[in-house]
Amino acid sequence: MGNERKICDYNILNVTGHEKPVEFLKNSFHRGRMPSGLLFHGRHNIGKRFVATAFAASVLCEDYALYERRSDAAFSSSDDHADAVGGGLNFCGKCPSCIGVLNGTSQNLMLVEPSGSSIKIDNIHKIGSFLSLTPYYQGYRFIIIDEASTMTTAAANALLKMLEEPSAKTVFILIVHNLSILLPTVISRCLLLKFGPVGDKVLMDAFRSEFPDMKEDVLRLYSKIAMGSYSDFYGLIRGDYLEKRNLLIDTVFKELAYSRSSINPYDMSNNFLSGVGKGGENGKKAANFEMILFILRDVYIYYMTKSVKLLYNEDIAEEIREIAEGLENFGVTRKDLVYMINLTVNHMEKMKSYNLNKTIALDSYFSGLLYLKGRV
Ligand SMILES: [Zn+2]
Numbered sequence: 497m498g499n500e501r502k503i504c505d506y507n508i509l510n511v512t513g514h515e516k517p518v519e520f521l522k523n524s525f526h527r528g529r530m531p532s533g534l535l536f537h538g539r540h541n542i543g544k545r546f547v548a549t550a551f552a553a554s555v556l557c558e559d560y561a562l563y564e565r566r567s568d569a570a571f572s573s574s575d576d577h578a579d580a581v582g583g584g585l586n587f588c589g590k591c592p593s594c595i596g597v598l599n600g601t602s603q604n605l606m607l608v609e610p611s612g613s614s615i616k617i618d619n620i621h622k623i624g625s626f627l628s629l630t631p632y633y634q635g636y637r638f639i640i641i642d643e644a645s646t647m648t649t650a651a652a653n654a655l656l657k658m659l660e661e662p663s664a665k666t667v668f669i670l671i672v673h674n675l676s677i678l679l680p681t682v683i684s685r686c687l688l689l690k691f692g693p694v695g696d697k698v699l700m701d702a703f704r705s706e707f708p709d710m711k712e713d714v715l716r717l718y719s720k721i722a723m724g725s726y727s728d729f730y731g732l733i734r735g736d737y738l739e740k741r742n743l744l745i746d747t748v749f750k751e752l753a754y755s756r757s758s759i760n761p762y763d764m765s766n767n768f769l770s771g772v773g774k775g776g777e778n779g780k781k782a783a784n785f786e787m788i789l790f791i792l793r794d795v796y797i798y799y800m801t802k803s804v805k806l807l808y809n810e811d812i813a814e815e816i817r818e819i820a821e822g823l824e825n826f827g828v829t830r831k832d833l834v835y836m837i838n839l840t841v842n843h844m845e846k847m848k849s850y851n852l853n854k855t856i857a858l859d860s861y862f863s864g865l866l867y868l869k870g871r872v
Contacts, residue, residue: 513694514547518585520689521551530636531687532662535644535670535678538691541725545642547691548669550585552605552638553597557587593632603632608641615647620654627663636665644670645677652679659685693724703729713810714738720808721790738811741787744768745815749791752865753822761862768858785844792840795820796833832868839864 517536524530536544587594596602606626608619623639631637641647647655659668659682670686672678696719704715710733718737722729747767751759768784794807798820804813823833843861846852 513698514543514691517689517691518547518551521547522585525555530665530667532666533659533668533670533686535672535675535683535686535688536691537672537675537688539693540673541727542691542693543726544671544691545640546726547585548638548640548671549597549605549607550587552636552640552667552669553587553589553594554585555636555638556593556597556602556604556632558591558593559588596632603629604635605638605640608639610643610646613646615641615643615651617648617650617654620647620651620658623655623658627666631665636667637663638667638669640669640671642671644682645672645674647679647682649679652682656681656685694726695724696720699724699726699729702726703733707733711811716810717808721786737787740784741791741809742812744784744787744791745812745819748788748862748865749795749815749819750822752868753819753826759866761859761866764862764866765855765858768862785840785847789837789840789844791816791819792833792837795823796830796837799824799830799833826868828868836865836868 521534536548538544587597589595589598593602593604597605600607606623608615608623611619626639627637641655655668656679662668668686670678670682675683675688696716699719699722700715703710703718718729718732721732721737748764751764790808794809794816797806798804798816804810804817807813807816809816839861843857846857847854
């Protein structure tokens with residue numbers, strides 16, 4: 497099998513997981529009852545846009561979706577297309593239609609995204625121009641509106657008009673992670689499809705075939721952290737998660753657990769920022785504190801159970817054990833570990849505030865961690 501079917505940064509050959517919404521989409525299409533407005537909702541980064549694009553691609557693909565060029569009689573429920581599609585949403589990735597969908601030049605698919613922080617009325621007007629063009633093969637047209645809840649009121653009202661007077665064979669797919677911010681009038685015009693997180697096993701299977709060299713314990717770690725999100729999982733791989741985590745173990749945790757030297761919080765902050773904290777978008781953000789949290793969680797589990805069985809960071813179980821034992825030798829108690837976890841959670845909350853001096857906050861965080869060591 498080729499790896500040409502690329503609709504995100506990573507290649508997943510088939511859409512797995514999300515069986516319910518995918519089944520619904522396929523059935524409505526096969527029965528010729530495609531709603532003109534669909535609303536995909538569910539938490540961030542779990543594959544809503546991925547499914548929307550793959551669905552459009554599968555309908556438009558010239559290899560599979562030959563509906564427009566066949567007689568209606570050919571479409572019984574036992575149609576061979578159903579078998580060809582199988583459990584997922586298949587498309588060849590090579591025909592002119594698929595190539596158009598994949599590189600964003602399809603005359604049958606338009607993607608609308610926020611420009612800046614919101615979707616404005618101009619963005620919606622562009623849909624009108626798009627719909628005035630002749631579609632390829634007179635087929636279906638899809639308008640995917642990602643982050644639809646960022647629409648301004650004017651934009652939402654303009655869209656509402658389009659939803660109220662749907663053009664034939666035109667499918668609007670709105671994508672939101674928080675239904676409550678969307679205008680109720682828009683919601684009422686759409687059929688809602690809820691997306692849940694993808695199961696650990698599904699994620700692991702997908703990425704195992706994509707990255708055959710990845711070790712099982714690392715796959716398990718990533719699937720736990722990604723919590724049902726393909727793109728978060730991929731972000732972990734691309735963001736050098738393991739490298740940064742190991743650096744964190746060396747610069748923060750080993751200092752805390754075994755070093756007798758008296759490192760000060762400012763040096764610890766600097767080490768953190770120059771090592772773990774670098775690396776663009778994924779760098780300085782809360783992601784690194786999530787790493788700390790997962791390590792602390794494992795240290796706590798080891799401390800309490802004296803077993804490495806339940807660890808997330810299985811691949812560094814030995815280090816986790818040494819850190820837990822080191823802290824215990826320093827007189828750190830179970831309560832102290834809970835304090836460290838709470839300190840980290842509070843710091844992550846604080847980091848969300850815009851008018852916070854991040855450097856001072858980081859220094860005070862590390863002072864908090866080191867306080868335990870200074871005390872004993
Ligand atoms: Zn195709």
